[in-house]
Amino acid sequence: MARTRIAVGLSGGIDSSVAAHLLLKQGFDVVGITMQIWDGALPLKDIGMSACYGPGEGRDIAAAKEHAERLGIPYHVIPLSSEFRTEVLDYFRQEYLSGRTPNPCVRCNASLKFGLMLERAKKSGIQFDRFATGHYARIMYDVAQSRFLLLKGVDSAKDQSYFLSRLNQDQLQMVMFPLGEKTKDEVRKLADECGWKHLVDKPESQNFIEAKDYSVIFKETPSATGPILDMQGKKIGEHRGIIHYTVGQRKGVGIAxxxxxxFVVRIDTCRNTVIVGPKEELMKAELKAVNLNWISIDGPGETPLKVKARIRQQHKEAPAEIRMDPSQQNSVLVRFADPQMAITPGQIVVFYDGDTVLGSGVIEIPAL
Structure with a gap:
């Protein structure tokens, strides 16, 4: 009987490497795959930073290939540079120009890493039954509901369920997260026991592009200067272009x-205006979310649903109630028990019931 074959998304880092190692120990047939997305479309310099997109990608691919050879598994690179440019870079650019702050990692996971990469790999002849990554999250199957559930990883400090909250049922049924039940310290210990000290010491990728800021993405995109207004509508400064600002920003606003x-409270693209105010103006108790992706439920019913909601990855989820928006399909209204700081249009809001991800949506607008 043929062994189940698992394709593992290798990044060249510690987490995906240990994930592949654990699957081999469990007796699976493992193959490594990596998506190649750098195409030189942006004028980025190789500054030695570990990032998803940039000229340093070659080092990461070489490291992933080297580790696949160390494990004795086949390894393939899947070209997806044009798709990344369309699905992530163009999306990111358009969202910022519209005065929103997108999350490129969430977008990339749903559309590329757990989507087009697997489709392209199979079309190229790479055979596999399941797909695994080094994410800190868990998958369970709910027999009663006949659906797959996404849960937080047991290491609360490393939990990545937020970034995976846009995955659908077809994607979840294919996925394995070997590190979901482990802590980062346990993963480091496993790597050390395997003699992979270079992985233990390797800095983790923290950036979406290999640059200190995102301005290079807009290098060829005009962004006119305009007024900075206070909450009373008085002009107190001039902004450099709305692409340089996000809700909640304090540093670099230019209003000493x-x-x-x-802080930046609101960005008005119609008037090309940045509105600023004191911290209390950032505190909002309501938001509207659109483009919903429900995972463990079909959505709230006729009565408000009590959840905990996270409005960005580093935000501690807070008690809230959600109800369907009667004015718009595939939209919910969210009311927090207490005001939250810097609810930002374009970001993802994720709804939790304990460790279980109920679903997520794109923040359209906080209450004004």
Whole structure:
């Protein structure tokens, strides 16, 4: 009887390497795959930074290939540069130009890493039954509901369920997360026991592109200067172009000399205006979310559903109620028990019941 074959998304880092190692120990037939997305379309310099997109990608692919050879598994590179440019870079650019702050990692996971990469790999003749990554999250099957559930990883400090919250049932049924039940310290110990100290010491990828900021993405995109207004509509400065600002931003706004610290509260693209105010103006208790992706439920019913909601990866989820928006399909209204700081249009809001991801949506607008 043929062994189940698992394709593992190898990045050249510790997490995916240990995930592949654990699957081999469990007796699976393993093959490594990596998507190649760098195409030189942006004028990025190789600054030695570990990032998803940039000229340093070659080092990561070489490291992934080397580790596949060390494990004795086949390894394949899947070209997806044009798809990444369309699905992620163009999306990111358009969202910023529209005054929103997108999450490129969430977008990339749903459309490329767990989508087009697997389709392209199979079309190229690579055979596999399941797909695994080094994400810190868990998958369970709910027999009663006949659906797959996405849960937080047991290591709360490393949990990556937020970034996976846009995956659908077809994707979840294919996925394995070998590190979901482990802590980062346990993963480091396993790598050390295998003699992979270079992986233990390797810096983790923290950036979406190999650059210190995102301005290079807009190098060829005009972004006009405009007024910075306070909450009373008084002009107190001039912004450099709305692409340089996001809700909640304080540093680099360009309005020194104010009586109290001022934050970006809102971006008005129609008037090409940045509105700023004191911290209390960032505190909002409501938001509207669109483009919903339900995982463990079909959505709230006729009565409000009590959840915990996370409005960005580093945000501690907070108690809230969600109800369907009667004015728009595939949209919910979210009311937090207490106001939250810097609810940002374009970001993802994820709804939890304990460790279980109920679903997610794109924040369209906080209450004004």
């Amino acid at each position: 000399g104010q009586e109290k610290p001022m």
